[in-house]
Amino acid sequence: MTMDYRVAVVGGGISGLSAAYYLSRYFADSKFSLELFEARPRLGGVIETVTRDGCLMEGGPDSIFTAKDDALALIRDLGLQSKIVETDSERRRSLIATEGELHPLPPGFVMLAPSEILPFASTELLSTKGKLRTLMDLFIGPRFYGDEESVSSFIERRFGREILLKIVQPMVGGIYVGDVEKLSAECTIPQFVELERTSGSVIAGLIGRRSKNLSGNGVSGARYGMFVSLEGGIGALVDALVEATRSEQIQLHTSALVKSINRTESGWALTVEGQAAKQFDSILLCLPSHDLVDLVGDLDADLSEALSEIPCASSIVVNLLYDRNQSDYDFDAFGFVVPATEDTSIIAGSFSSVKYKGRCPEDKLMLRAFLGGVLDEEIMNCSDDEIFDRAHRDLARFLNIKGKPVSTWLRRWTHSMPQYQLGHKRRVRQISASMQRLPGLYLAGNSFSGVGIPDCIASARTSAEKLVAFMKAR
Numbered sequence: 001m002t003m004d005y006r007v008a009v010v011g012g013g014i015s016g017l018s019a020a021y022y023l024s025r026y027f028a029d030s031k032f033s034l035e036l037f038e039a040r041p042r043l044g045g046v047i048e049t050v051t052r053d054g055c056l057m058e059g060g061p062d063s064i065f066t067a068k069d070d071a072l073a074l075i076r077d078l079g080l081q082s083k084i085v086e087t088d089s090e091r092r093r094s095l096i097a098t099e100g101e102l103h104p105l106p107p108g109f110v111m112l113a114p115s116e117i118l119p120f121a122s123t124e125l126l127s128t129k130g131k132l133r134t135l136m137d138l139f140i141g142p143r144f145y146g147d148e149e150s151v152s153s154f155i156e157r158r159f160g161r162e163i164l165l166k167i168v169q170p171m172v173g174g175i176y177v178g179d180v181e182k183l184s185a186e187c188t189i190p191q192f193v194e195l196e197r198t199s200g201s202v203i204a205g206l207i208g209r210r211s212k213n214l215s216g217n218g219v220s221g222a223r224y225g226m227f228v229s230l231e232g233g234i235g236a237l238v239d240a241l242v243e244a245t246r247s248e249q250i251q252l253h254t255s256a257l258v259k260s261i262n263r264t265e266s267g268w269a270l271t272v273e274g275q276a277a278k279q280f281d282s283i284l285l286c287l288p289s290h291d292l293v294d295l296v297g298d299l300d301a302d303l304s305e306a307l308s309e310i311p312c313a314s315s316i317v318v319n320l321l322y323d324r325n326q327s328d329y330d331f332d333a334f335g336f337v338v339p340a341t342e343d344t345s346i347i348a349g350s351f352s353s354v355k356y357k358g359r360c361p362e363d364k365l366m367l368r369a370f371l372g373g374v375l376d377e378e379i380m381n382c383s384d385d386e387i388f389d390r391a392h393r394d395l396a397r398f399l400n401i402k403g404k405p406v407s408t409w410l411r412r413w414t415h416s417m418p419q420y421q422l423g424h425k426r427r428v429r430q431i432s433a434s435m436q437r438l439p440g441l442y443l444a445g446n447s448f449s450g451v452g453i454p455d456c457i458a459s460a461r462t463s464a465e466k467l468v469a470f471m472k473a474r
Contacts, residue, residue, distance in 0.1 A: 005032040005471050006279065008270050010258050010295075011286030012038025013045020014453055015445040017241040018074065018460035019284050020252070024245055026468040034250045035280075037272060039257040043242060046413050047453075049235025055353075055360035056233050057319040058368070059411035061453060062352065063087075063227035064234065068454035070461070071237075075230070078240040083231040087334065087355055092225055095336035096125055096167060097344070102336050102398055105167070108210065112155060112168045112192060113137065115206035126162055133160030137203045142196045148422055154185035154193065158202060170337035174348045176451065177313045177373030178419050187420035229356055234453075261285075261295055267440055281474075282440040282467050286460065288312050289447040290415040299441075303434035306427045310447055312415040314380050315372035318391040319352070321407040322365040329399045331365075336398065345379065345390035346371050349398065364406075367395055374419065384410060418447040442467050 005027060009016050020036050027034075042048075048059035064071045075081055095102040106123040108116030114134070121131060137158045143149075149157070151172055155164040169180050176183060186193050192202050199205030230236040242252065257273040267281040285292060289310040297304040335350035346369045353359050353366040360366045369391035372379050379387070388408050395401060428448050435443060444463040446456050 005030055006267075006281045007032060007034045007467065007471070008268075008278070008280040008283045009034065009036040009286060010261075010270070010283065011045070011445070012036055012040070012043040012252065012254065013286065013445075013456070014047055014238070014241075015045075015456040015460045016284075016286035017043060017238060017245070018457045019286055019444055019464050020245045020250060021074075021241050022461050022464040023284075023468065024247065024250060026464060030472075032249055034245075035278070036245075036250070036252045037256040037258050037270075038252070038254050041255045043252065043254060044235060044238040046411075046416055047234050047238050048411060049233030050409070052319075052409055053321055053364075053407045055321055055364065055366050055407075057366070057409055058233055058235075058352070059317055059319070059409070060413065061234055062350070062355070062368070063229055064237075065452050065454055066226060066228055068450075068452070068458070070458040071454040074457050075237065078237075078244055080230060080236065080240055083236060085229045085231055085356055087225045087227055087229075088357055089225065091332055091334060091354055093333045095333050096170065097336055097338040097342050097398060098125060098166065100342070100397065102333075104333065109167075110206055111171050112163075112189065113159065113202045113206055115203070115210045117207075125166055130160060130162030130166070134163050135203070136160070138201050140201070142200045144197070148425075149185045150422055151180040151183045151185045151188060154189070155180070158196065165341055166339055170339045170347070173340070173373070173375070174337045174370070176419065177315045177347065177370075177417050178421075179374050182374075182419070182421045184420050184422050184424050187424045237453075258295065261299070261441070263299070263438075282442070282471055284442045284444060284463055284467055286444045288415060288445065289418055292443070292447075296441075299438060300434045303431060303438075306430040306434065307447075309427050310424070311374075311419045311421065312447075313372070313374045313417045313419055314377065314412070314414045315370060315417060316379065316387060316410060316412050318369040318371065318387060318410040319408065320367050320369065320388075320392060320395065320405040321360065322367070322401060322403075322405050324363050324365045326403050327365060327399050327401045329401075331399075335368075338394075340375055344394045344397075345376070346394045347373055347376070349395055367399075369395055373417075380412065380414065417451065420451075440467075440470060 009020050046060035050057050094105050103124050106119040108114055108119055114120035152164055155168045173180050195202045195205030259273050260271045262269045268283050269277045269279055271277045289307045290312040293304055293308045331351050331354045334355045337348045338344050348370040350368040352368050442463045444459040
Protein backbone atom coordinates (compact mmCIF):
# COMPACT_ATOMS: atom_id res chain seq x y z
CA MET A 1 0.00 0.00 0.00
CA THR A 2 1.44 3.39 -1.01
CA MET A 3 1.33 5.98 1.76
CA ASP A 4 0.53 9.63 1.16
CA TYR A 5 2.74 11.58 3.56
CA ARG A 6 1.56 15.08 4.50
CA VAL A 7 4.35 17.13 6.07
CA ALA A 8 4.67 20.76 7.16
CA VAL A 9 7.79 22.84 7.76
CA VAL A 10 7.38 26.02 9.79
CA GLY A 11 10.05 28.63 9.16
CA GLY A 12 11.63 29.63 5.84
CA GLY A 13 15.15 30.49 6.94
CA ILE A 14 18.18 28.39 6.06
CA SER A 15 17.05 25.66 8.49
CA GLY A 16 13.53 25.42 7.09
CA LEU A 17 14.61 25.53 3.45
CA SER A 18 17.30 22.91 4.06
CA ALA A 19 14.74 20.73 5.85
CA ALA A 20 12.33 21.02 2.90
CA TYR A 21 15.14 20.10 0.52
CA TYR A 22 16.23 17.03 2.48
CA LEU A 23 12.64 15.89 3.06
CA SER A 24 11.95 16.08 -0.67
CA ARG A 25 14.96 13.85 -1.28
CA TYR A 26 14.14 11.36 1.46
CA PHE A 27 10.53 11.07 0.29
CA ALA A 28 11.52 10.90 -3.38
CA ASP A 29 10.38 7.27 -3.70
CA SER A 30 7.09 7.96 -1.90
CA LYS A 31 3.90 9.86 -2.49
CA PHE A 32 4.08 12.99 -0.36
CA SER A 33 3.03 16.61 -0.05
CA LEU A 34 5.01 19.26 1.78
CA GLU A 35 4.06 22.79 2.74
CA LEU A 36 6.50 25.34 4.17
CA PHE A 37 5.18 28.38 6.05
CA GLU A 38 7.22 31.56 6.50
CA ALA A 39 5.83 34.56 8.38
CA ARG A 40 7.98 37.10 6.52
CA PRO A 41 7.18 38.19 2.96
CA ARG A 42 10.40 36.57 1.73
CA LEU A 43 12.38 33.37 2.30
CA GLY A 44 15.90 33.15 3.69
CA GLY A 45 15.53 34.37 7.28
CA VAL A 46 18.58 36.39 8.30
CA ILE A 47 20.24 35.62 4.97
CA GLU A 48 19.53 38.50 2.62
CA THR A 49 21.67 39.59 -0.31
CA VAL A 50 20.83 42.65 -2.39
CA THR A 51 22.47 44.68 -5.16
CA ARG A 52 22.49 48.42 -4.51
CA ASP A 53 24.48 51.18 -6.20
CA GLY A 54 26.40 48.59 -8.19
CA CYS A 55 27.46 46.73 -5.02
CA LEU A 56 26.61 43.32 -3.60
CA MET A 57 25.47 43.86 -0.01
CA GLU A 58 24.71 41.32 2.70
CA GLY A 59 22.07 42.09 5.30
CA GLY A 60 23.01 39.07 7.40
CA PRO A 61 25.89 36.57 7.33
CA ASP A 62 28.37 37.11 4.50
CA SER A 63 30.42 33.92 4.91
CA ILE A 64 30.14 30.17 5.41
CA PHE A 65 32.43 28.49 7.94
CA THR A 66 34.29 25.67 6.16
CA ALA A 67 35.65 23.73 9.15
CA LYS A 68 32.24 22.07 9.38
CA ASP A 69 31.41 20.28 6.13
CA ASP A 70 27.60 20.40 6.29
CA ALA A 71 27.20 23.61 4.28
CA LEU A 72 29.84 22.60 1.71
CA ALA A 73 28.12 19.21 1.29
CA LEU A 74 24.80 20.94 0.59
CA ILE A 75 26.50 23.32 -1.83
CA ARG A 76 27.92 20.31 -3.69
CA ASP A 77 24.50 18.62 -3.75
CA LEU A 78 22.96 21.75 -5.24
CA GLY A 79 25.60 21.97 -7.95
CA LEU A 80 27.06 25.21 -6.62
CA GLN A 81 30.62 24.09 -5.98
CA SER A 82 31.94 26.03 -8.98
CA LYS A 83 30.30 29.16 -7.53
CA ILE A 84 32.33 29.10 -4.30
CA VAL A 85 34.26 32.33 -3.73
CA GLU A 86 37.23 32.38 -1.39
CA THR A 87 38.38 35.29 0.72
CA ASP A 88 41.36 37.33 -0.43
CA SER A 89 44.26 35.09 0.62
CA GLU A 90 46.65 38.02 1.04
CA ARG A 91 44.55 39.77 3.68
CA ARG A 92 43.33 36.95 5.89
CA ARG A 93 43.78 38.55 9.24
CA SER A 94 41.65 40.25 11.86
CA LEU A 95 42.10 43.39 13.94
CA ILE A 96 41.22 44.33 17.51
CA ALA A 97 40.32 47.85 18.63
CA THR A 98 42.43 49.08 21.52
CA GLU A 99 42.26 52.64 22.87
CA GLY A 100 40.85 53.98 19.63
CA GLU A 101 43.35 52.21 17.35
CA LEU A 102 43.30 48.93 15.44
CA HIS A 103 45.96 46.30 16.04
CA PRO A 104 46.29 42.93 14.25
CA LEU A 105 45.84 39.64 16.00
CA PRO A 106 49.23 37.91 15.93
CA PRO A 107 49.75 35.21 13.27
CA GLY A 108 48.64 31.82 14.54
CA PHE A 109 46.15 33.24 17.04
CA VAL A 110 43.02 31.06 17.07
CA MET A 111 40.02 32.96 18.48
CA LEU A 112 41.21 33.00 22.09
CA ALA A 113 44.73 31.55 22.28
CA PRO A 114 48.01 31.48 20.32
CA SER A 115 49.27 28.49 18.37
CA GLU A 116 52.62 30.22 17.73
CA ILE A 117 54.61 31.67 20.61
CA LEU A 118 57.00 34.12 18.92
CA PRO A 119 54.40 36.18 17.03
CA PHE A 120 52.28 36.30 20.18
CA ALA A 121 55.23 37.56 22.22
CA SER A 122 55.54 40.62 19.98
CA THR A 123 51.87 41.65 19.86
CA GLU A 124 50.93 45.14 21.06
CA LEU A 125 47.49 44.01 22.16
CA LEU A 126 48.61 42.85 25.61
CA SER A 127 51.06 44.04 28.21
CA THR A 128 54.10 41.94 29.05
CA LYS A 129 52.34 40.80 32.20
CA GLY A 130 49.25 39.86 30.18
CA LYS A 131 51.31 37.81 27.71
CA LEU A 132 53.14 35.97 30.49
CA ARG A 133 49.87 35.20 32.24
CA THR A 134 48.42 33.88 28.96
CA LEU A 135 51.38 31.55 28.48
CA MET A 136 50.88 30.16 31.99
CA ASP A 137 48.26 27.98 30.31
CA LEU A 138 51.16 25.76 29.29
CA PHE A 139 51.83 24.94 32.94
CA ILE A 140 48.31 24.83 34.39
CA GLY A 141 46.88 21.34 34.59
CA PRO A 142 43.47 20.42 33.19
CA ARG A 143 40.25 20.73 35.16
CA PHE A 144 38.36 17.45 35.21
CA TYR A 145 35.50 18.26 37.58
CA GLY A 146 33.53 21.14 39.08
CA ASP A 147 30.55 23.26 38.12
CA GLU A 148 29.91 24.27 34.53
CA GLU A 149 32.06 27.25 33.56
CA SER A 150 31.19 30.41 31.73
CA VAL A 151 33.47 31.58 28.93
CA SER A 152 34.88 34.29 31.19
CA SER A 153 35.58 31.81 34.02
CA PHE A 154 37.33 29.38 31.67
CA ILE A 155 39.49 32.09 30.10
CA GLU A 156 40.44 33.74 33.39
CA ARG A 157 41.39 30.40 34.91
CA ARG A 158 43.63 29.42 32.03
CA PHE A 159 44.87 32.73 30.57
CA GLY A 160 44.06 35.57 32.95
CA ARG A 161 41.74 38.56 32.83
CA GLU A 162 43.65 40.88 30.48
CA ILE A 163 43.30 38.64 27.44
CA LEU A 164 39.66 38.07 28.36
CA LEU A 165 38.81 41.76 28.27
CA LYS A 166 40.98 42.78 25.33
CA ILE A 167 40.64 39.83 22.95
CA VAL A 168 38.31 37.02 23.96
CA GLN A 169 35.31 39.14 24.95
CA PRO A 170 35.08 40.91 21.57
CA MET A 171 35.95 37.75 19.60
CA VAL A 172 33.59 35.26 21.29
CA GLY A 173 31.05 37.83 22.43
CA GLY A 174 30.91 39.15 18.88
CA ILE A 175 30.01 35.77 17.39
CA TYR A 176 27.07 35.30 19.75
CA VAL A 177 26.44 39.03 20.37
CA GLY A 178 26.39 37.78 23.95
CA ASP A 179 27.84 38.21 27.42
CA VAL A 180 30.91 36.05 28.09
CA GLU A 181 30.04 36.15 31.80
CA LYS A 182 26.88 34.14 31.01
CA LEU A 183 27.76 32.13 27.91
CA SER A 184 28.59 28.47 28.55
CA ALA A 185 32.18 27.58 27.65
CA GLU A 186 31.19 23.98 26.96
CA CYS A 187 28.53 25.07 24.46
CA THR A 188 30.19 28.05 22.75
CA ILE A 189 33.91 27.17 22.71
CA PRO A 190 33.77 23.36 23.07
CA GLN A 191 36.90 22.79 20.98
CA PHE A 192 39.01 24.67 23.53
CA VAL A 193 37.42 22.93 26.50
CA GLU A 194 38.24 19.64 24.77
CA LEU A 195 41.84 20.73 24.11
CA GLU A 196 42.29 21.33 27.83
CA ARG A 197 40.93 17.88 28.61
CA THR A 198 42.98 16.00 26.00
CA SER A 199 46.21 18.03 25.93
CA GLY A 200 46.31 19.46 29.45
CA SER A 201 46.88 22.89 27.91
CA VAL A 202 44.88 24.78 25.27
CA ILE A 203 48.01 26.35 23.78
CA ALA A 204 49.88 23.03 23.69
CA GLY A 205 46.89 21.46 21.98
CA LEU A 206 46.75 24.22 19.37
CA ILE A 207 50.49 23.95 18.70
CA GLY A 208 50.17 20.18 18.30
CA ARG A 209 47.23 20.50 15.95
CA ARG A 210 49.06 23.12 13.88
CA SER A 211 52.14 20.89 13.60
CA LYS A 212 49.98 17.98 12.47
CA ASN A 213 48.32 20.07 9.76
CA LEU A 214 51.63 21.49 8.54
CA SER A 215 53.07 17.97 8.27
CA GLY A 216 50.36 17.06 5.78
CA ASN A 217 48.21 14.92 8.07
CA GLY A 218 45.34 17.39 8.28
CA VAL A 219 41.91 17.19 6.76
CA SER A 220 41.86 16.13 3.12
CA GLY A 221 39.75 17.70 0.39
CA ALA A 222 39.43 21.17 -1.07
CA ARG A 223 41.78 23.64 0.62
CA TYR A 224 39.52 26.63 1.20
CA GLY A 225 40.15 29.33 3.73
CA MET A 226 38.22 29.26 6.98
CA PHE A 227 35.38 31.18 5.33
CA VAL A 228 33.88 31.25 1.84
CA SER A 229 30.95 32.82 0.04
CA LEU A 230 29.21 32.24 -3.28
CA GLU A 231 29.00 34.19 -6.51
CA GLY A 232 25.98 36.35 -5.92
CA GLY A 233 26.45 36.24 -2.15
CA ILE A 234 25.03 33.93 0.50
CA GLY A 235 21.58 34.63 -0.90
CA ALA A 236 22.55 32.39 -3.85
CA LEU A 237 22.28 29.42 -1.48
CA VAL A 238 18.72 30.42 -0.59
CA ASP A 239 17.83 30.84 -4.27
CA ALA A 240 19.25 27.40 -5.09
CA LEU A 241 17.29 25.74 -2.28
CA VAL A 242 14.07 27.39 -3.44
CA GLU A 243 14.70 26.23 -7.00
CA ALA A 244 15.59 22.70 -5.87
CA THR A 245 12.33 22.35 -3.96
CA ARG A 246 10.16 23.68 -6.79
CA SER A 247 7.73 20.85 -7.59
CA GLU A 248 4.05 19.92 -7.61
CA GLN A 249 4.45 18.19 -4.25
CA ILE A 250 5.93 21.20 -2.44
CA GLN A 251 4.38 24.56 -1.67
CA LEU A 252 6.42 27.41 -0.18
CA HIS A 253 4.18 29.99 1.52
CA THR A 254 5.38 33.47 2.52
CA SER A 255 3.51 36.02 4.66
CA ALA A 256 2.04 32.96 6.38
CA LEU A 257 2.20 33.34 10.16
CA VAL A 258 1.48 30.07 11.96
CA LYS A 259 -0.71 30.86 14.95
CA SER A 260 -1.24 27.43 16.49
CA ILE A 261 -0.32 23.76 16.37
CA ASN A 262 -2.56 21.11 17.93
CA ARG A 263 -2.55 17.35 18.19
CA THR A 264 -5.30 15.38 16.45
CA GLU A 265 -6.23 11.70 16.41
CA SER A 266 -4.40 11.19 13.13
CA GLY A 267 -1.54 13.66 13.51
CA TRP A 268 -1.37 17.43 13.74
CA ALA A 269 -3.46 20.49 12.90
CA LEU A 270 -1.70 23.70 11.89
CA THR A 271 -3.45 27.05 11.67
CA VAL A 272 -2.11 30.00 9.67
CA GLU A 273 -3.37 33.46 10.53
CA GLY A 274 -6.56 34.20 8.59
CA GLN A 275 -6.93 30.64 7.30
CA ALA A 276 -8.67 27.43 8.31
CA ALA A 277 -6.68 24.71 10.05
CA LYS A 278 -4.75 22.25 7.89
CA GLN A 279 -4.07 18.61 8.73
CA PHE A 280 -0.59 17.07 8.62
CA ASP A 281 0.94 13.76 9.60
CA SER A 282 4.12 15.40 10.85
CA ILE A 283 5.50 18.90 11.42
CA LEU A 284 9.08 20.18 11.56
CA LEU A 285 9.48 23.50 13.40
CA CYS A 286 12.47 25.59 12.27
CA LEU A 287 12.01 28.71 14.39
CA PRO A 288 14.08 30.52 17.04
CA SER A 289 13.35 29.45 20.61
CA HIS A 290 11.75 32.86 21.22
CA ASP A 291 9.07 32.10 18.61
CA LEU A 292 8.61 28.48 19.64
CA VAL A 293 7.56 29.21 23.22
CA ASP A 294 4.07 30.47 22.41
CA LEU A 295 3.57 28.02 19.57
CA VAL A 296 4.16 24.88 21.65
CA GLY A 297 3.20 26.33 25.04
CA ASP A 298 -0.03 24.34 25.31
CA LEU A 299 1.50 21.05 24.13
CA ASP A 300 3.98 20.36 26.93
CA ALA A 301 4.73 22.53 29.96
CA ASP A 302 8.28 21.21 30.38
CA LEU A 303 9.06 21.88 26.73
CA SER A 304 7.72 25.42 26.92
CA GLU A 305 9.70 26.11 30.11
CA ALA A 306 12.99 24.84 28.66
CA LEU A 307 12.52 26.83 25.45
CA SER A 308 11.72 30.00 27.41
CA GLU A 309 15.07 29.64 29.21
CA ILE A 310 16.99 30.07 25.95
CA PRO A 311 17.09 33.86 25.52
CA CYS A 312 17.54 35.39 22.08
CA ALA A 313 19.56 38.52 21.39
CA SER A 314 18.87 41.17 18.76
CA SER A 315 21.35 42.88 16.47
CA ILE A 316 21.67 45.32 13.59
CA VAL A 317 23.79 45.03 10.44
CA VAL A 318 24.64 48.27 8.63
CA ASN A 319 26.16 48.47 5.14
CA LEU A 320 27.96 51.74 4.35
CA LEU A 321 29.37 52.66 0.96
CA TYR A 322 32.09 55.31 0.59
CA ASP A 323 34.25 56.65 -2.19
CA ARG A 324 37.65 54.98 -1.87
CA ASN A 325 39.42 58.34 -1.61
CA GLN A 326 37.49 59.16 1.58
CA SER A 327 39.98 57.10 3.61
CA ASP A 328 43.75 56.68 3.53
CA TYR A 329 43.61 53.52 5.68
CA ASP A 330 45.31 50.52 3.99
CA PHE A 331 42.55 47.97 4.84
CA ASP A 332 45.06 45.13 5.02
CA ALA A 333 42.61 42.85 6.86
CA PHE A 334 39.03 41.59 6.74
CA GLY A 335 37.71 43.59 9.66
CA PHE A 336 37.89 44.20 13.38
CA VAL A 337 36.10 43.58 16.66
CA VAL A 338 35.62 46.07 19.47
CA PRO A 339 35.94 45.23 23.19
CA ALA A 340 33.11 46.34 25.44
CA THR A 341 35.62 48.56 27.25
CA GLU A 342 35.91 50.83 24.18
CA ASP A 343 33.61 53.85 23.94
CA THR A 344 31.74 52.84 20.76
CA SER A 345 28.30 51.82 19.56
CA ILE A 346 29.53 49.21 17.08
CA ILE A 347 30.75 45.80 18.27
CA ALA A 348 32.54 44.95 15.01
CA GLY A 349 33.34 46.22 11.55
CA SER A 350 33.89 44.30 8.33
CA PHE A 351 35.74 45.39 5.19
CA SER A 352 33.31 43.83 2.71
CA SER A 353 34.94 45.10 -0.49
CA VAL A 354 38.30 43.76 0.71
CA LYS A 355 37.13 40.41 2.05
CA TYR A 356 35.62 39.29 -1.26
CA LYS A 357 36.96 40.85 -4.45
CA GLY A 358 34.55 42.27 -6.99
CA ARG A 359 31.72 43.07 -4.57
CA CYS A 360 31.77 46.76 -5.54
CA PRO A 361 33.53 49.09 -8.03
CA GLU A 362 37.25 49.59 -7.39
CA ASP A 363 36.74 53.29 -6.69
CA LYS A 364 34.35 52.47 -3.85
CA LEU A 365 34.82 51.18 -0.31
CA MET A 366 32.10 48.99 1.19
CA LEU A 367 32.03 48.44 4.95
CA ARG A 368 29.68 46.71 7.38
CA ALA A 369 29.08 47.60 11.01
CA PHE A 370 27.44 45.45 13.66
CA LEU A 371 25.52 46.84 16.62
CA GLY A 372 23.33 45.59 19.44
CA GLY A 373 23.56 42.29 21.27
CA VAL A 374 22.84 41.59 24.92
CA LEU A 375 25.26 44.28 26.08
CA ASP A 376 23.44 47.03 24.16
CA GLU A 377 19.80 46.04 23.75
CA GLU A 378 18.64 49.67 23.97
CA ILE A 379 20.09 50.50 20.57
CA MET A 380 17.24 48.54 18.97
CA ASN A 381 15.01 51.46 19.96
CA CYS A 382 17.04 53.98 17.97
CA SER A 383 15.88 55.31 14.61
CA ASP A 384 17.59 54.24 11.40
CA ASP A 385 19.15 57.69 11.02
CA GLU A 386 20.68 57.57 14.49
CA ILE A 387 22.04 54.07 13.86
CA PHE A 388 23.59 55.20 10.56
CA ASP A 389 25.19 58.16 12.36
CA ARG A 390 26.59 56.00 15.15
CA ALA A 391 27.97 53.39 12.77
CA HIS A 392 29.59 56.03 10.56
CA ARG A 393 31.06 57.91 13.53
CA ASP A 394 32.77 54.79 14.89
CA LEU A 395 34.04 53.58 11.52
CA ALA A 396 35.36 57.06 10.71
CA ARG A 397 37.19 57.13 14.03
CA PHE A 398 39.03 53.85 13.46
CA LEU A 399 39.52 54.08 9.68
CA ASN A 400 40.21 57.80 9.20
CA ILE A 401 37.19 58.32 6.95
CA LYS A 402 36.44 61.85 5.79
CA GLY A 403 32.93 62.89 4.87
CA LYS A 404 29.64 60.97 4.95
CA PRO A 405 28.83 57.65 3.23
CA VAL A 406 27.41 57.88 -0.26
CA SER A 407 24.94 55.08 0.43
CA THR A 408 23.66 53.10 3.43
CA TRP A 409 21.44 50.09 4.08
CA LEU A 410 20.62 48.31 7.31
CA ARG A 411 18.78 45.27 8.59
CA ARG A 412 17.44 44.72 12.09
CA TRP A 413 17.34 41.15 13.39
CA THR A 414 15.09 40.99 16.45
CA HIS A 415 15.42 37.97 18.78
CA SER A 416 17.41 36.11 16.11
CA MET A 417 20.52 34.93 17.98
CA PRO A 418 20.01 32.32 20.73
CA GLN A 419 22.21 32.63 23.79
CA TYR A 420 23.88 29.40 24.90
CA GLN A 421 24.10 30.41 28.52
CA LEU A 422 25.09 28.32 31.53
CA GLY A 423 22.83 25.29 31.74
CA HIS A 424 22.20 25.17 27.98
CA LYS A 425 23.02 21.46 27.64
CA ARG A 426 20.58 20.62 30.44
CA ARG A 427 17.89 22.66 28.71
CA VAL A 428 18.51 20.92 25.38
CA ARG A 429 18.26 17.52 27.08
CA GLN A 430 14.97 18.58 28.64
CA ILE A 431 13.70 19.72 25.24
CA SER A 432 14.71 16.39 23.66
CA ALA A 433 12.95 14.46 26.43
CA SER A 434 9.79 16.52 25.97
CA MET A 435 9.81 15.97 22.21
CA GLN A 436 9.70 12.21 22.80
CA ARG A 437 6.20 12.75 24.17
CA LEU A 438 5.12 14.50 20.97
CA PRO A 439 5.52 11.91 18.18
CA GLY A 440 5.47 13.44 14.73
CA LEU A 441 6.67 16.86 15.91
CA TYR A 442 10.32 17.83 15.40
CA LEU A 443 12.57 20.84 15.98
CA ALA A 444 15.54 22.21 14.05
CA GLY A 445 17.47 25.47 13.91
CA ASN A 446 20.17 27.44 15.67
CA SER A 447 18.70 27.32 19.18
CA PHE A 448 20.17 24.00 20.21
CA SER A 449 23.59 22.86 18.99
CA GLY A 450 25.19 25.58 16.87
CA VAL A 451 24.41 29.04 15.50
CA GLY A 452 26.25 29.05 12.17
CA ILE A 453 24.94 28.20 8.70
CA PRO A 454 26.57 24.72 8.72
CA ASP A 455 25.02 24.05 12.15
CA CYS A 456 21.55 25.01 10.91
CA ILE A 457 21.91 22.78 7.86
CA ALA A 458 23.10 19.86 9.99
CA SER A 459 20.21 20.34 12.40
CA ALA A 460 17.72 20.42 9.54
CA ARG A 461 19.13 17.29 7.92
CA THR A 462 19.16 15.32 11.18
CA SER A 463 15.59 16.27 12.06
CA ALA A 464 14.41 15.52 8.51
CA GLU A 465 15.93 12.05 8.80
CA LYS A 466 14.12 11.45 12.10
CA LEU A 467 10.81 12.66 10.67
CA VAL A 468 11.08 10.39 7.62
CA ALA A 469 12.03 7.39 9.75
CA PHE A 470 9.02 8.03 11.98
CA MET A 471 6.63 8.38 9.06
CA LYS A 472 7.84 5.30 7.22
CA ALA A 473 7.70 3.21 10.41
CA ARG A 474 4.02 3.95 10.94
